[in-house]
Amino acid sequence: MKRLVQGNEAVFLGAIRAGADFFAGYPISPSSEILVLAAEQAAKDPGFRFIQSEDEISAANAIIGASLAGAKSFTATSGPGFTLMQEAIGYAHQVEVPAVFVNVQRVGPATGMPTMPAQQDVMQIKYGTSGDYYPLVFYPNSVEECYRYAITAFNAAEESLSPVILLSDAFVGHLNEVVDVDAIEVEAIPRGRPSLGTGKRFFTGLTHDEEGHPRTADAAVYREWLSRIRTQHEKVAVHYSDFEFKENPSSDTLLISFGIVSRVVAPLASQFALFRPIRIFPMLSHEIHECAQSYDKIVVIEANDGQYAWLVERELKRDIVHVPLLGGRINLDLVKNGLSEKLRREVV
Amino acid sequence: MFKDLLKLELFPTTWCPGCGIGQLMIQLAMVMEELGLDHTNCTIISGVGCTGRLAGYFNVDGVYTLHGRTLPVAEAVKLVNPSLEVIVVSGDGDLASIGGNHLLHCARRNPNLTVLCNNNQVYGLTGGQAGPTTPRDTKTVSSPAGAPYDPVNLQNLMKAGAKYFYAKTTVYHQVHLRSCVREAIAWPGFAFVDITSQCIENNGRRLGFNSAYEMLLHFRRTYKRAPEGAETLGPYEIGIVRKG
Numbered sequence: 001m002k003r004l005v006q007g008n009e010a011v012f013l014g015a016i017r018a019g020a021d022f023f024a025g026y027p028i029s030p031s032s033e034i035l036v037l038a039a040e041q042a043a044k045d046p047g048f049r050f051i052q053s054e055d056e057i058s059a060a061n062a063i064i065g066a067s068l069a070g071a072k073s074f075t076a077t078s079g080p081g082f083t084l085m086q087e088a089i090g091y092a093h094q095v096e097v098p099a100v101f102v103n104v105q106r107v108g109p110a111t112g113m114p115t116m117p118a119q120q121d122v123m124q125i126k127y128g129t130s131g132d133y134y135p136l137v138f139y140p141n142s143v144e145e146c147y148r149y150a151i152t153a154f155n156a157a158e159e160s161l162s163p164v165i166l167l168s169d170a171f172v173g174h175l176n177e178v179v180d181v182d183a184i185e186v187e188a189i190p191r192g193r194p195s196l197g198t199g200k201r202f203f204t205g206l207t208h209d210e211e212g213h214p215r216t217a218d219a220a221v222y223r224e225w226l227s228r229i230r231t232q233h234e235k236v237a238v239h240y241s242d243f244e245f246k247e248n249p250s251s252d253t254l255l256i257s258f259g260i261v262s263r264v265v266a267p268l269a270s271q272f273a274l275f276r277p278i279r280i281f282p283m284l285s286h287e288i289h290e291c292a293q294s295y296d297k298i299v300v301i302e303a304n305d306g307q308y309a310w311l312v313e314r315e316l317k318r319d320i321v322h323v324p325l326l327g328g329r330i331n332l333d334l335v336k337n338g339l340s341e342k343l344r345r346e347v348v
Numbered sequence: 349m350f351k352d353l354l355k356l357e358l359f360p361t362t363w364c365p366g367c368g369i370g371q372l373m374i375q376l377a378m379v380m381e382e383l384g385l386d387h388t389n390c391t392i393i394s395g396v397g398c399t400g401r402l403a404g405y406f407n408v409d410g411v412y413t414l415h416g417r418t419l420p421v422a423e424a425v426k427l428v429n430p431s432l433e434v435i436v437v438s439g440d441g442d443l444a445s446i447g448g449n450h451l452l453h454c455a456r457r458n459p460n461l462t463v464l465c466n467n468n469q470v471y472g473l474t475g476g477q478a479g480p481t482t483p484r485d486t487k488t489v490s491s492p493a494g495a496p497y498d499p500v501n502l503q504n505l506m507k508a509g510a511k512y513f514y515a516k517t518t519v520y521h522q523v524h525l526r527s528c529v530r531e532a533i534a535w536p537g538f539a540f541v542d543i544t545s546q547c548i549e550n551n552g553r554r555l556g557f558n559s560a561y562e563m564l565l566h567f568r569r570t571y572k573r574a575p576e577g578a579e580t581l582g583p584y585e586i587g588i589v590r591k592g
């Protein structure tokens with residue numbers, strides 16, 4: 001049935017459709033609706049487990065434990081909470097634990113502007129825990145996509161045996177749109193690994209060999225492990241090379257934006273070519289190269305001070321113009337002003 | 349045989365000769381054997397520290413969590429699979445310091461977990477620094493003039509709850525230790541067993557003990573059984589206090 005659905009609600013409903021049966025979290029704007037929905041779900045469905053944790057460190061570790069015990073588990077938070085979850089995310093990479101971390105971004109650093117949208121967690125999502133790791137990250141820009149990509153995130157987690165990040169922002173999370181979620185078809189991949197209580201395995205955050213035995217001073221074991229993980233994640237990423245590209249033969253400029261900013265930028269399609277990565281990480285290197293090659297200028301518009309722009313620049317090895325939308329104000333006038341200033345011509 | 353529960357092929361263990369964790373491992377294996385706990389019905393969750401390595405020596409699924417994070421992991425495992433016997437084994441630093449907030453709140457939520465705290469009164473793995481359980485005035489590498497604060501009172505912390513199970517024992521008192529572990533497993537909520545144990549290498553020698561054996565004799569001399577029915581355990585009393 002078609003009805004008004006909120007972005008955060010769609011994430012929750014997508015998780016349920018994916019088979020999620022465990023949520024742990026700590027309230028934080030603008031993600032709290034997801035926690036509240038999970039609490040309500042647990043109250044009506046005894047098969048769905050819920051913990052309101054004492055903090056985000058606990059929540060992140062709880063979803064790891066739940067996953068090892070056989071559940072499909074997830075949590076939802078925002079920037080400051082995500083920072084507290086970082087060590088656990090690294091652990092989940094080391095131990096190969098599938099789980100989904102939803103980050104509904106707000107303006108930071110620190111407590112920042114709790115109810116205002118931002119895209120300032122791009123770097124902390126890619127590089128925020130210790131060591132090298134290769135996270136899979138998706139960023140929907142509509143309520144329908146929140147639903148779809150919640151399911152995708154669980155599937156990718158299952159396939160890659162890793163913690164997958166679903167990015168959102170205060171704007172997308174609180175967007176209300178008319179959708180019929182039941183009509184959306186996305187296959188859910190079932191749990192693969194046998195749960196705790198069935199074997200004699202050892203799951204450790206220490207560097208370990210294939211049997212799980214700690215090997216804490218053997219560089220060869222470490223390198224083999226890292227290269228296996230990298231390949232594993234790259235293989236899974238290929239299944240989800242999702243992006244949107246609107247070419248524009250009459251323009252010499254390509255605008256790159258994602259999440260809520262891509263919705264705001266959309267009306268400029270008649271003047272510019274538009275590229276929107278949905279899989280934010282691993283970066284869509286090949287696709288960005290292909291789409292960028294016929295344009296002289298590349299502009300990255302994002303609600304942070306150039307985090308993705310820097311990565312695109314490194315990827316394309318070209319000068320990139322960046323238009324930052326800061327302080328939680330994201331609208332078309334600001335985009336036009338920013339473009340006019342950076343391109344030194346009037347954009348109307 | 350209780351030895352079947354252990355991965356003997358991985359021996360010798362990572363622990364220093366004479367370390368109390370080995371004794372705790374043997375006693376736990378004996379209780380598990382007695383209760384019929386094995387890889388089909390039991391899991392051991394531990395956290396970073398010398399003690400945490402114990403989970404890797406048992407022939408059951410074991411999880412060596414991040415430092416301090418045993419309880420959130422264990423509580424979730426139990427919630428997802430209530431029929432699994434979930435035993436947490438970790439150090440006093442892991443459970444009472446970095447994991448202190450989880451201890452407070454997990455105990456309050458009262459899941460059916462058995463928590464065995466190897467209390468050697470220091471951070472063993474990192475070289476014997478003072479921790480929350482280090483007695484006042486004890487000299488350690490990080491308290492050269494003596495630990496400046498009174499230690500955390502784990503018994504009082506546990507008894508703050510409406511329901512609680514707190515047992516105090518030592519690795520010297522093996523029969524008592526086993527009965528505490530057995531009762532903790534049988535307890536239908538959060539059961540905390542505070543096990544005084546020796547870290548000979550990074551604590552004992554500095555305190556003037558020449559061997560682990562001397563430390564064990566010290567436990568024998570200083571710890572006495574609490575009187576039957578005691579509601580509070582004195583500082584050197586072993587026993588169980590509980591309220592269901």
Ligand SMILES: Cc1ncc(C[n+]2csc(CCOP(=O)(O)OP(=O)(O)O)c2C)c(N)n1
Binds near residue numbers: 468
């Ligand atoms: C986040 C984090 N901080 C610090 C450490 C370093 N560290 C490892 S074990 C440990 C203390 C161990 O003491 P305890 O928990 O009492 O266990 P024991 O080694 O005495 O058995 C510390 C501080 C770590 N691994 N992770």
Ligand code: SF4
Binds near residue numbers: 363364
């Ligand atoms: S350092 Fe101490 S606690 Fe660690 S293994 Fe050695 S004796 Fe045991």
